Amino acid sequence: MSLMLTIANERLLLLPQKAVYWPREDMLIVADIHFGKAASFRALGVPVPAGTTTANLRALDVLLEQYGARHVLFLGDFLHARAAHAPATLAAMQAWRERHHGVRLTVVRGNHDAHAGDPPAQLGIHMVDEPHAVGPFAFCHHPDVLVPAFVMAGHVHPVYRLRSGWESLLLPCFLMAQQQLVLPSFGAFTGGHPVMPQAQERVFVTSGEAVLEVPLS
Template identity: 60%
Template sequence: MADGALEIEVAGERLLMLPQRALYWPARQMLAIADIHFGKAASFRAGGIPVPRGTTTENLQALDALVDACQATNILFLGDFLHARHAHAAATVAALSAWRERRSGLDLVLVRGNHDKHAGDPPAALRIEVVDEPWKIGPLLFAHHPQAHPDGYVLAGHVHPVYRLATRADALRLPCFMFGPESGMLPSFGSFTGGHPVTPGPGDRVFVATDDRVIAIPAKPANRA
């Protein structure tokens, strides 16, 4: 098991939630990555907003570390691989191409998300198979948008879920995984993507990703009449 990972069983399959905000399916040697948003910083700079450089390199280094730690043979991106058309900037494409050359043995699949539809598919040289949601693998369905589906349990991204931990004196928002009765959400993997607070409903399980481990949040007791 990867350091700090936490195991969960979904639809009869053993999955590992990783503190690096990704999901690993050992039986398939597959990493599932949601909302990496390559080129987001470049898109902001193109719009005249000064934001830090280096986020593409940071994301690629994080991918490298995960692939090596898990010995993954394939990566499934759950939408929003590219942030916008400005993500096709020469520097971003060059960095992605160099990474792909180093990782030529990986099988890569992208389930299109809403940003992908605006940005366009990744360059063909990256050799990424692009599919529409939901993408079925065994008993699991992979999508960008959270949804229920009659054909299986859905794992999705899009929301960038974070969970608020609070004491009387302080509060902290952490990226989280959330699993409900029919579907689950992965946190955003990208280093420049923000987060949306979520409130678990009945039957939902929440797990926060800290810097070095994934921690289960105790379920709130049901209200008694």
Template identity: 50%
Template sequence: MTPHLPIELEQTELWLLADKAIYWPDQKTLLIADIHFGKAAAYRRLGQPVPHGTTQANLQRLDALLARYCCAHLIFLGDFLHAPESQTPAVLAQLDEWRASHPSLAVTLIRGNHDRRAGDPPASLEMNVVAEPLLVGPFALQHEPDPHPTHHVLAGHLHPAYRLSGRGRQSLRLPCFCIGQRLSLLPAFGSFTGMMEVDADPGRRLFVVGDGSVWRVG
């Protein structure tokens, strides 16, 4: 297995992680896109039969990454909370408990479209909430995949995926990193999210994730 794959982007080393995140070693920073906390809770409040435990599962995956990689800063590239209905007592209690277990970790949220509707996280989570773009080194950290005039964009929002084709009609759709010349996309970190298929067009590299590994397909 290859739990992380180093790449060079804008003369900077980034690690593409098999758990759908990016680790930036020089900055000791973990980048997460589209975690959508409370999405299942929001759907249940609308009467939809959806799985329980997605918030806890996402937090456990996040904790595993924070334990594996030396992180001083965690940056969410938008869509931290899914909707106003996501702010249930149960979801907020889990988030408070998680935050209390990482008191020295700096956490930043770059507002995405769902955050603007859901509202900022409670002050108890001690998160620095900012508008996009957040300029760090050569990168413009954003939620929306809009070009930036001077910086390489790292964004979320689109939940990219690539379809692997096998024999006959067999195929498998997997989340992927889409690394372009001036704009790159992270897959959605949340375990209860949709995906948008992308192709391996000229000028961009695709790295799929699955079965605990990362590998290039285009």
């Protein structure tokens, strides 16, 4: 179950799948998908599971089918490292792109993209630098970009620890401040950074099935 917010006079849906949907622009917004991260670790000899690229692409498939978005905007760290240019990774991405050739793709370059390099031109991805302005929003990778607009960003991979007595659970979350919304990392095998909300910040956790605001006071 998604959760609707009105931000800068625009309706936005926070999705349980760790993404945002902007109905007026028919835009799906995701952060930190980190294509090729597992391949990068395996290239270093670290025995991590395969299949994360396939999992990421299937997750995008589900959202595109559900919302019919015409535009997917990635808030940085699209590719994890140069090893993400491995033939198998690029072949999977190319096959996915051909299935969704009518969908516009935009990537706001993040710090990992700077090291990995842009994806191949045949993927048909529009590459931009932060801040990328669309309507009342500035789409960024880093949350601390100073602009006179409402910022949507990634980079942090926020998770929040819910506690009940001796029990606790870490869940991905959206972290919202007065002029900023930080998205959880969308990609498989990306981990998370526990956040401690400051005064007037809001936290929306996702269980994968529903997005709920956490009462902080």
